[in-house]
Structure formats: C-alpha cells, structure tokens
Amino acid sequence: MxxxxxxxxxxxxxxxxxxxxxxxxxxxxxxxxxxxVPVRHHHHIQKRSEPDATLLLMPAWSKAEDQDQFLGVKLVxxxxxxxxxxxxGLTSTYILYxxxxxxxLALMDGNVITSRRTVATSALAARYLAxxxxxxxxxxxxxxxASQIPDAYRAVRAIEKVLVWDIIPEGAEKxxxxxxxxxxxxxxxTDLEQAVxxxxxxxxxxxxxxxxxTGAWVRKGTHIDLIGGFTPKMREADxxxxxxxRAFVDTREALREAGDLxxxxxxxxxxxxxxxxTLADLANRNVxxxxxxxxxxxxxxxxxxxxxxxxxxxxxxxxxxxxx
Ligand SMILES: NC(=O)c1ccc[n+]([C@@H]2O[C@H](COP(=O)([O-])OP(=O)(O)OC[C@H]3O[C@@H](n4cnc5c(N)ncnc54)[C@H](O)[C@@H]3O)[C@@H](O)[C@H]2O)c1
Numbered sequence: 001m002x003x004x005x006x007x008x009x010x011x012x013x014x015x016x017x018x019x020x021x022x023x024x025x026x027x028x029x030x031x032x033x034x035x036x037v038p039v040r041h042h043h044h045i046q047k048r049s050e051p052d053a054t055l056l057l058m059p060a061w062s063k064a065e066d067q068d069q070f071l072g073v074k075l076v077x078x079x080x081x082x083x084x085x086x087x088x089g090l091t092s093t094y095i096l097y098x099x100x101x102x103x104x105l106a107l108m109d110g111n112v113i114t115s116r117r118t119v120a121t122s123a124l125a126a127r128y129l130a131x132x133x134x135x136x137x138x139x140x141x142x143x144x145x146a147s148q149i150p151d152a153y154r155a156v157r158a159i160e161k162v163l164v165w166d167i168i169p170e171g172a173e174k175x176x177x178x179x180x181x182x183x184x185x186x187x188x189x190t191d192l193e194q195a196v197x198x199x200x201x202x203x204x205x206x207x208x209x210x211x212x213x214t215g216a217w218v219r220k221g222t223h224i225d226l227i228g229g230f231t232p233k234m235r236e237a238d239x240x241x242x243x244x245x246r247a248f249v250d251t252r253e254a255l256r257e258a259g260d261l262x263x264x265x266x267x268x269x270x271x272x273x274x275x276x277x278t279l280a281d282l283a284n285r286n287v288x289x290x291x292x293x294x295x296x297x298x299x300x301x302x303x304x305x306x307x308x309x310x311x312x313x314x315x316x317x318x319x320x321x322x323x324x
Contacts, residue, residue, distance in 0.1 A: 009108040009315060017315030018112070020155040023120040024127070030310035031124070032283035036061050037251075037305040050081030060305035062099045069099025072309045074110050096312045106316045110308075113315075115145050117307040119152035121250055121279065122203060122225045122299065127156045128282040128289030129248065129297035130201050130223035135160045138189070138199035140212055140236070142171035145205040145227060150184055153201065162186035163195050167206070193217045204228055204236045209259075215240025220294045230302050232262040237298075239269040245298035246290070247275045248282065254302045261300055 009017070037060045045053040056078065061071035076092045083089060092110025097103060126134075134157045139149045142164060150162045162179055164186060166172040172188045179186040189195040196202060196217040204212060205227040213224065215238055224245065226236045242264050255261050255272060264270050277287035290297050 006104045007106040007316070007319065009106055009319060011109045011112055013319065014109040014112040014315055015116070017318045018116045018120075018311055020116070020120055020123065020152045023116060023311060023314060024124050024152070024155050026310050026314050027117070027120055027124045027307055028127070028283050030306055031279045033063070033066070034280060035063055035066075035306050035309060040305070047081060050084070053080070054078040058305045058308060060309040062309075066099075068313070070105075070309060070313045071097040071099045071102065072305075072312050074113065074305065074308050076110065076114075094308060094312045096316055106312070106319075108312060108315055111144070113308055113311045114303070115148050116152075117311040118145055118205075118227060118301070118303060119148040120155075120311075121301055121304070121307050122149070122227060123152040123156045125248065125250070125279060125282065125299040125301070126153060126201060126223055126225065129246075129299055130157055131221055131290065131293055132157075134200035134223065136163065136198065136200045137161070138163045138165065138195050138202045139175070140165050140192075140202065140204035141206040141228065142166040142168075142175040143205065146203075147175050147178070149203045149205065149227075150179055150186070153203070154184070157201070159201075160185065163189045163199060165189045165192050165195060167208075196222075201225065206236060207234070208236050209234050211235045211238035211241075213237040213241055215242075215244050218244065218296055220296065223290075223297045224299070226258075226260050226298070226300045229259050229300075230257060232257065232259045234259045235263065236260055239264045239267075241296075242274070242298060243270055245296040247298040247300070248277055248279070248287075248289070249275055249299070250279050250301035251304050251306075252278060253304070254300050257302045258300050 041057040043055040056076040058074040062069045094108045094110040094113045096106045164172040176186045201223045203225040281287040
C-alpha cells in the first residue's frame, strides 16, 4: 500500500491556494526555469445524437535537474452537447504526482487552476509590457476567465478603474455589480470604440471568431492582452492591431494555434519574426518588454501545461505547509 495519501482539494481550497500576487511571482519563476511540456493530446469522442466530444490530456513535469520534482496532468472534457443540458461544456481535473516516485499526491479543481493560472499568466506578461503607470483596465467578455481579469491585474498594476464590455450586456452588468460590491470601481461600457481608445490595458477573454478590437481605435501606450482565441479560426483583434504593436506570446504554440497570429502571418501582413519573444524570454530578460511609454504592446496566450503545473504545486505546497 502507498504511504503517500491522495489529497482531494475542493474548489474553495484550490481558490484559497492561489492568491494572485503569489501566483504571478510563482509563474515568473516557473516560466524562467521551464519544464517539460509535451504537445497536448486530443482524443475525439463520438456521440450519437449530439455533437462529438473531446478529451484533452495536458501533462507537464519538472526538469531532471530541478530540486523539487513534480509531474501533473490536466484532464479536460469538452462536451458541446452540455449546452442543451444546461451544464458547462468544459470540465477540468488536475492530478499532481510526486515527480521522483510517480506516486499520486493530489486531485484538485482543474477549472480553478485553469482560470486563475490563465489570468495570472496575462498579469505576468503585463508586468513586462504594460506601462508602469497603467490605471484603467478594459475587460472584454464576462465569463469564467474574464471575470478573474481585474483581480489578477490588480496584483501587478495600480488599477483604479475597470471598464467591462460584453457581447451580452447582461453579462457585463453582472460582472460590474460584483466588482463594485467588492470595492473595485467599475462600469459597463456600451461604446467599445471609445473604451478601447481610453484604456491603458485591454484584456479580452471571449469566444469571438471575428475581431472585436480594431487597431485604429487603440491609442499609443496601450497594452493589449488576448486570452480567448485558441484555434486558427478565432480572432479577437484585427491585423492592424498586431501590426502596430510589439508582440509577444506565452509559448510558441500560439503561432500555430491562435487565429490572431496564424491568419496575419499566413496572409503576409506580418512575418513570424514580428513576434519578439515568449514569456520565458521576458522572464529570463532575453528580450526587452516595453521600451517606451508610447509603444503599443500585445500579448497572445493559448495556455501552457507549465502554468498548470506551477499553480497545482503551489496549491499542494500551501496546503501541506498549513498542516505543519
Ligand atoms: N489562453 C488560455 O490559457 C485560456 C485558458 C482558458 C480559457 N481560454 C479561452 O478564453 C475564452 C473564454 O473562456 P471562458 O471559460 O471564460 O468562457 P465563458 O463561456 O465563461 O465566457 C465566454 C465569454 O465570451 C463572450 N462571447 C461569446 N461569443 C462571443 C463572440 N462571438 N464575440 C464576443 N464575445 C463573445 C461571452 O459573452 C462570454 O463573456 C475561451 O475562448 C477559452 O478557450 C484561454
């Protein structure tokens, strides 16, 4: 019998284990150090009277030379037919193992891991790319990920005002109510062009398939963060936005997966070299992030197993520390 017990860490405990300030710092160290992240596995699951489903497996493990050894896998089920059942289409579970022995350590809420590591990854990028004096944040979208954006950004910049726009206005209203209730000054915007033109930071987490952000609207000095599009057909910003900006990605996978990069590169609007570096390059200072207050910066993320592993080990280590 194993002498290592499997901890079951519920949603509340997973949230409690991932405060944004500490998570952004842990991601900074994690991206600088790197880990092994194989290409994610997609398994197609045929369904009879509803759209087909997918099982995604996202493994990652520590490098052989790392002092602390962990291995983790995120399992994600994507069931589009759940919409008709009134259930979320996506369910994630994270399993953390001891990287030396392979023994199971913890099972935790993968949905929380995903949304918190995603916005914390964007906040980390903003640490290098947003103006130091950035005060206003425009959030585009109001779903599971977008609703976490203000909290993550407040860990890296002194955000004084949050503007929220969503294609479904009720979604934006609900998010603004909950932000104001928590003392975060925020308001719904209906004129997206005007809001894009006055925000210091714009962060989008939507399912948009055509551009919502138009380059001509973006003023100098703005930082743009695109979280949503994860297939070559999805877009959140137009070609002009990318062309005008110093562009960075979370990992180079983004160049193959994200329509916001795949499409303008394929059509020759920009060359692949227009993307100046990854989050690992920024964290290791191999490349300069923002160099002037006037330039427009751009970060496109598609998500990484590295960030999942960093977050999962943080939850686990904090839980163990609390017990001692
Ligand atoms: N980069 C990453 O690491 C990462 C991680 C998790 C999720 N995501 C992506 O972020 C996006 C949002 O995920 P979520 O879990 O918050 O989803 P969600 O369903 O909770 O929210 C989706 C949001 O997009 C809006 N939206 C839907 N269709 C739109 C359209 N055509 N135009 C503009 N807005 C539209 C909705 O109103 C809602 O506000 C998804 O594309 C998801 O794949 C990225």
